[in-house]
Every structure is written in structure tokens, then in C-alpha cells.
Amino acid sequence: MTIAEAAPRLSRGALKSEKLTEECLSRIEELNPKLNAFITVTADLALAAARKADQDIAGGRYLGPLHGIPVSLKDLLDQKGLPTTAASLVRKDHIASADADVTASLRAAGAVFVGKTNLHEFAFGTTTEDSAFGLARNPVDATRSPGGSSGGSAIAIATGMSLGTVGTDTGGSIRIPAAACGIVGLKPEWGQVSVAGVVPLSRQLDHVGPLAASVTDAWIQYNSMLPRDRHAAASLEAAPLQGLRLGMLTGYLFDRLDADVERVTLATIESLRKMGVTVSEVAIPHATDMPAIYLHLVFGDAAEYHARTLVSRPGDYTANVRLRLEMARYVLAEDYVRALRGKAIIAAEVDRALDGVDALVLPSLSIPAPPIGASTMPVKGGPEAVRTLMLRCTQPFNLSGHPAISLPSGTTPAGLPIGLQLVGHKGRTPALVQAALAVERAIANAG
């Protein structure tokens, strides 16, 4: 069941939040031992909140489409009274003294929190394999990664352990697991959703946003994450496909794709063209510089945040994350500043690529979900490191700050999900989501 399906039934009392929450908790009990999506499950708190939601709705105090909906939080966000582990022993003694801004916004919208989801330790990875609480597994194929770093959140949505969830995205950590698990992930424009109360990876690049079963569900959650005075219209209208203008990012962002990802993406774009969408080719001239720019920024910021605990508690990090953080400490100031200039240049080039189109279109993830433990994957042009491939199509829009959304576009012959990414103009996230809704419907009709 989606949020959009449950909300009207909850609002008129045809469905009880307590029952919906019990169903999610049952799914967690059944599937979490295998998939390891949750670090903390708050069953008693959730059931109490659900009963309160039912009472309030029955009493005429309906708050909106998230009221009574079971929602999970990536364990990088504070929820008052609970640990925020960041999937690390470094934070095993932490208890949040207050809600993160986003947690508070969702709570005010009536969300029922069912637990905190697993992630790549400190969000510093793309596979959710390095977690102090054990690796997470892809629900489509448990021998594969769910993507990351918001891997647990993506699993929760894909399996119905929660109807909504919150992730974070520094280089793709919402969109990558969304693509790998066959769901929707929305990275809002940088700065649009508060990061207060969220453990940082890179304050230059961190974003908070929803993962969801559908574009509409992503919209409902996104809208509730915004400050009240910035809420957009509660209902979402699809953009007309006829006349929709998409800019297809050629070159670097299509150069190193898995064969199935390339085939499905090109077929989807061609199908949209036949339905009346105008597709033109656009480029980001300095695209090849993006990994180096990204690396120096995220390393510089992560090294600053972790400097004390790398000295005082190095053994409390997982081995791989500790090594990357140690490497991060060698970035020189001159190169960090150079990367900041590069970031601004990429942002301007993405703006230019968007000139004359409504959104950019490209794959979300160069490869299907990789096997757990894989260090490289085969792609066009030869094998490449998994981490590099997983970040390749998403990190440009963390550098640029533009809103971006991943939605399912098909599967490999083995049934592994493939994601399509749309990137919108700054200041126009609602228009991006309207376009995504139209594309989601077009893909469903074509399938």
C-alpha cells in the first residue's frame, strides 16, 4: 500500500493507523533478520503514536496525508530520546536530546515513526556494506547490495516495512539505493530541506529527502519536510507529456554504463519521445572533472568532522570507512579551495544545460545493484571500481545543488531494478516532481 492509497482511507476512518502500523511492524519482524534494514525498531512508541493518530482523526483533528502513516528515519537523523548511531560504534552512547528539524516536521504532520534504518557508516559509502550493525541486503536479490548510503531506508519502502522514509544524499545516497531497489528517491535542491539534527558527511553537499514507493508519495513527504510557510499545493498534477522538454546528457554521463542500464534508459527515452516529449542533447563541459572536485570536497569536510574521533576512537570505525577518513585527512587546503571553485563552475554548467528544457534526463545508477563484496563491475569500456560507478551519475547534482529524482524505469533480464534520473531547475522542485509523475505514468503505460 502507498501513502497516497492509505491517506484517504485513514482520513475517513476506513483504515486505522494502528492496523497499518502493526502490518509494517510484522513485515519488519519477518524480513529484518534477513535484510537488516533497521538498526532500531520502536514498536511500542509506534503503536502508541498510531493509537493517538486514530483518536485524533476520529475526533476531527486530521492533519493531512502523513497523519497516521508509518515512517522510518535513516539512522543519521535525530529522533528525540533515541540513539542516532550513524551505523557506527563511535556513536553507540549517543541519545538525541531533540528531534532533527525534519523529524519534527514529519512528527507535526502526524507521521508514526517505526524505527531507524541501517546505512553505510556515517553515510560514507554507496553499498551499506560497512555498518557496525552488519551489512544490509537487496530485497530483490539478497546476494546484492541495496545501494547506499540510505540502503536500509530503500529496503524499508521496497518491502513495506514502512510506507515513508527519510534519507540523506551527499553524492547520491537517496537516488542510488532508490534505483538499486526499484523505488523513487527525491533529492531536493540544496538548502531546501533543513539538515539541522542530521549527522553531516559534507556540509557543502549534504541533502535530506524522501524515498518512496511512488512519485506522489515522495511529493507528500517532501512537502511535509519543508517549513510550514513553504508548503506547496498538497495535490500533485502531472505535467503534460506533450510539449515536455528533456535534455539528454550525453558524453561522460553515458560513457560508462552497464549494457542493460544503457539499453533500458535509451528505450525509455525513445518511448517518451514517441509520446510527445521533446528530447535534445545537452552536455556538462567539465563533467570529467567532477569526481576529483567531489572527492576533495567530501574528503575535506569529512576529515574536519571526524578529526577528533579518528584520534580518540579509531577502532570504533569499520575498517574501510576508517581508512577512507584517514586518507581524507591528507587533502591540502589549496586543493579544497580549488574544488570549491570547480563546484561553482559545475553548477553554472548544469544551469546552462537546463536552458530551454524542463529537466535533464540520464540514468540514476550506471550499474544494477552490485554483488555484495564486489570491488569492480563490468561496464562499457572495461571494468571500473564499484564506488566510482555508483556515484558517477548522481554526484554532479550534489555539486550543482539542483533538485533530482530517481524513478524506476525497468529491469535487467535477471529482474534487477534500473533507475531513470530527472534533474530540474533550481527554485522549481514542484515542476520537476510534476514532470517525474508524468514520466512515471508513461513508463507504467508503456510497460
Place this chain on the structure above:
Amino acid sequence: MMIADWLEMAKADAEGRGLPELIPMLDSLAQATERLRAADWNDDASKETPFDSAGESAGVAQGRPRQ
């Protein structure tokens, strides 16, 4: 600092701290730093005066004409 000198010092530091696993990773970081320093948008202090302020770097990339 030149990258070759930095890399040598970084590797010695990692070795001295008992982190030999870092050494191949530092080679990768050095390659990324070389790439960053070689980018064509880097300044050359002997050439044209920059037209962007610190907070307005995007102005350069937008190709805004000089007034």
C-alpha cells in the same frame, strides 16, 4: 606543495602511523589531485585578472562578458 613531494610525505606518515593499507589509496588521491590541478579553469596569476569574487565563482563559468 608539489604533488610528488606531498605524496612522499603522506606515504611516510601513513607508514609511520601503522597504516600501510593507506599507501595505494594515497596514490589514487594523488591522481585525483593532479586532475584537479590540471583543470582548465584554474587561475594563472600571470594572465587575465579574475572577474569573479570569492562568492561568485559561477560568474566565470557563465562566461559573463567583461563590462
